[in-house]
Amino acid sequence: MATQVEWGARPIGADRWRFGLWAPDAKDVGVELGRVVQAAQPVGDGWWSLEADAAAGDAYRWVVGGTAYPDPAARAQVGDVHGPSKLVDPAFEWRSTWGGRPWLEAVIYELHLGTFTDEGTLAAAQGQLVRLCELGVTVIELMPVAQFDGHHGWGYDGVLPYAPHPAYGSPEDLRAFVDAAHDLGMSVLLDVVYNHFGPAGNYLGAWCPAFFHAERSSPWGDGIAFETPAVREFFIANALHWLEEYRFDGLRLDAVHAIEDHSQTHFLDELGARIRARDWDRPVHLVTEDERNLARYFTPEAPFDATWNDDWHHAVHCLLTGEDESYYAPFAVDPIADIAIALADGYIEQGQSRTNGEPRGEPSSDLPNTAFINFLCNHDQVGNRAQGERLHQLTSDPHALRVATALTLLSPFVPMLFMGDEFLTDAPFLFFADFSGDLAEAVRKGRAQEFARFSSFGGKVPDPITESTFLTSKIGAPLRPDQNEHEQFVHGLLALRSRHVVPLLARNRNPISKVSRNGSDISAQWSFASGTLSVRVRLGKTSDDFEHLPNAFFKLTDASSPFAFSATVSPE
Structure with missing residues (x-):
């Protein structure tokens, strides 16, 4: 940029603010404060700037070509996404003297603020932080909080990326939530969406068509012009x-495979480099979601720490449910073999030929184990099912689920829990939105058509627009004995992870792995600098008795199920 102008409105002194906007095609630009429009000045490269007197909490709008619009970089709105923006002072009295946590200690808990508690607010979620800390969670991952149209939604339809969604609370409430988590020793990651804007309330294209590529489409509309510096x-x-302003400990970048950029330096590389160039007072962690199974972003010289490992989910899901349609097809051929590959290399699909699937991915065996976030459920894998069922609602063998949970939480990869799974919530996680008019009807039709091609689905898709669909997804609390028992089971596993696995990762995040498969059994060893973690797991029927590892720190068998698990640590 040729100027020091920044997107949005920032305080520059007592009741003095600087407003910045990039509008290269505009002939006149102003800022409406109160009922007065003050003219902004062009300052080069398509940027417009204004310094004006105002106070935190005041309403304002940009006026471009005589039409008023919300600020695309608003820190908050007066009301919904269509109306005036609100000036926000970023000053906050942080209580915690937080120094962060290393990534090797990560145990992630993904939550959606609207359905995590009955109230659906940051304040209510803050009241649950002690429970999560005592469970053994070290990282809270918030699904997107950027403001979107309507009251409730997943958050991936955000149109004001700088503004916390008001149904969850104020900017101060979000800062207080992060501060409280830090005070308990937990990091907080934020899920951010940079590959698209939502379909309602995005006014950028109306006055700044250069922000988009009209000839480059995405599933959500015109592609974003990432080659343009201001964008x-x-x-x-x-x-x-x-x-900086909210002291999040890192970001989870949604669907980075959908970020199309043909610049010499890809947007992701510049984003990572800019973040890593800062002298932070705590570790900052960068996580991707990327269906391409790329390895290059997680090498020692790369800026990213880890990626969601859908391969792990798919293989375990196929094993426990028998499902084999759509993207599950390649993983349903021999899920036990796939699980063995994942235990050795992280990714399952690494560019090799696969039955029922196209080659995908890059070799990953040289990456650190902590580059892979493994999970049995997440918002996508549950919510993109027609009925929003969780894995424990789909498997007929509860003990098999316990074995899969132990394998996920005690192997030397980064584990992630999806809210409610720790206590076997009865609630589904459905797709829901709060659109109206033609857009609401289009979402209804699109959701129904999405599942019409699945032979296993013959029911009615819950209406994504009806409020009851949103309310049904609230996870509630553990009430039954089996729910409390499973929460204690997860708590015990995470305590064992902290005691036995994390100290090994602290010495070496990339151990030498040796994994073998014999029928339904897998044996895995990871040799670290200070010891070897060994796991033996049975994932199906066999005529042999299961032999636990010598000196196992954890054993899991049940007469009702062929599944079994054993883990031990031996010194080098």
Whole structure:
């Protein structure tokens, strides 16, 4: 950028603010404060700037070509996404003297603020942090909080990326939530969406068509012009905004495979480099979701720490449910063999030929184990089912689920829990939104058509627009004995992970792995600098008795199920 202008409105002194907007095609730009429009000045490269007197909490709008719009970089709105924006002072009295946690200690808990508690607010979620800390969680991952149209939704339809969604609370409430988590020793990651804007309330295209590529479409509309410096800056500044002004400990970047950029330096590389160039007072962690199974972003010289490992989920899901349609097809051929590959290499699909699937991915055996986030459920894998069922609602063998849970939480990869799974919640996690008019009807039809091609689904898709679909997804609390028992089971596993696995990772995040498969049995050893973690797991029927490992720190068998698990640590 040729100027020091930044997107949005920032305080520059007592009741003095600087407003910045990139509008290269505009002939006149102003800021409406109160009922007065003050003219902004062009300052080069398509940027407009204004310094004006105002106070935190005041309403304002950009006026471009005589039409008023919300600020695309608003830190908050007066009301919904269509109306005036609100000036927000980022000052906050942080209580915690937080120094962060290393990534090797990560145990992630993914939650959606609207359905995590009955109230659906940050304040209510803050009241649950002690429970999560005592469970053994070290990282809270918030699904997107950027403001979207309507009251409730998953958050991936955000249109104001800098503004916390008001149904969850105020900017101060979000800062207080992060501060409280830090006070308990937990990191907080934020899920951010840089590959698209939502379908309602995005006014950028109306006055700034250069922000988009009209000839480059995405599933959500015109593609974003990431090759343009001001556009890149909009999103990079957003990432820095969350890390600086809200003290998040990292970001989870949604669907980075959908970020199309033909610049010499890809947007993701510049984003990572800009974040890593800062002298943070705590570790900052960067996580991707990327269906391409790329390895290059997680090498020692790369800026990213880890990626969601869907391969692990798919293989375990196929094993426990027998499902084999759509993207599950390649993993349903021999899920036990796939699980063995994942225990050795992280990714299952690494560019090799696969039955029922196209080659995908890059070799990953040289990456650190902590580059892979393994999970049995997440919001996508549950919520993108027609009825939003969780894995424990799909498997007929509860003990098999316990074995899969132990394998996920005690292997030397980064484990992630999806809210409610720790206590076997009865609630589904359904797809829901709060759109109206033609858009609401289009979402209804699209959701029904999405599942019409699945032979296993013959029911009615819950209406994604009806409020009851949202309310049904609230996870509630553990009430039955089996729910309390499973929560204690997870707590015990995470305590064992902290005691036995984390100290090994602290010495070496990339151990030498040796994994073998014999029928339904898998044996895995990871040799670290200070010891070897060994796991033996049975994942199906066999005529042989299961032999536990000598000196096992954890054993799991049940007469009602062929599944079994055993783990031990031996010194080098």
